[in-house]
Amino acid sequence: VKLELDNTYPILYMDDGARISARCVLIATGASYRRLGIAGGDMFDGVGVYYAATPMEAQACKGADVAVVGGANSAGQAAVFLAEHARKVLLLIRGDDLNKGMSRYLSRRIEQTANIEVLFHTEITGLAGERHLEEIVLADNRTGATRKLATPAVFTFIGARPHTEWLKGCVDTDPDGFIRTGVAVSVSGSGAAQRQPYFLETSLPGVFAAGDVRHGSMKRVASAVGEGAMAVAFVHDYLRSG
């Protein structure tokens, strides 16, 4: 529930009142992904509703019309990537301006990609299918008008919340609360160490972070597991060094 520095050692406080002092701490508390908020929508997780767009998911939408939900850079990057595989990509945003949440270079790229169509003021209100997603319902949030779209895949990028509240600001995070490590700490100038932090080391020397909770992480199982394994090597280096 809390991390604190006592002289030089980090101290962890548990919810049962226990207090653990350790020379090194590895934070791997992950993040929660905002869901579409549609009743029964969770049953399509991994079978039509995806939270990442990698070559694996891209295979599932070859030649199909797919939807990407979100108005920030992650949604824009996914739309551009998926446009290389899908017949058509519908980018659904709640507002009326692509440039509000997205870098200009990306919105320009979207405008220039023939098979991406941006639907403003649009939200998904329904998901349907037997074992796999087959159809979604799109609603215009100004008029309430709805229409159906046949699609095997919806990609949602509507925000992730890192589990870092318990740190109460004692390690440096980005504005969204993800923990900065390595070079990102040096660039932000928040590191307390006299040396360059290790790749997975936070702004507190000896405190490491791995997986979804880390700023810039891939948000995939394989990368989270890989970072966990790498962190162990850095912990050994840290302990050896003094």
Ligand SMILES: Cc1cc2nc3c(=O)[nH]c(=O)nc-3n(C[C@H](O)[C@H](O)[C@H](O)COP(=O)(O)OP(=O)(O)OC[C@H]3O[C@@H](n4cnc5c(N)ncnc54)[C@H](O)[C@@H]3O)c2cc1C
């Ligand atoms: C719906 C969904 C589908 C996904 N599909 C895929 C997929 O197909 N392929 C893929 O590669 N990735 C997928 N991902 C992403 C993948 O799940 C994550 O990238 C991965 O689980 C990250 O691992 P992690 O260990 O960093 O965090 P997590 O797996 O989130 O683990 C964090 C753990 O820390 C615990 N915790 C949180 N706060 C505290 C605290 N204060 N004290 C103690 N414990 C705490 C949590 O309870 C949790 O057990 C999906 C994610 C979601 C949400």
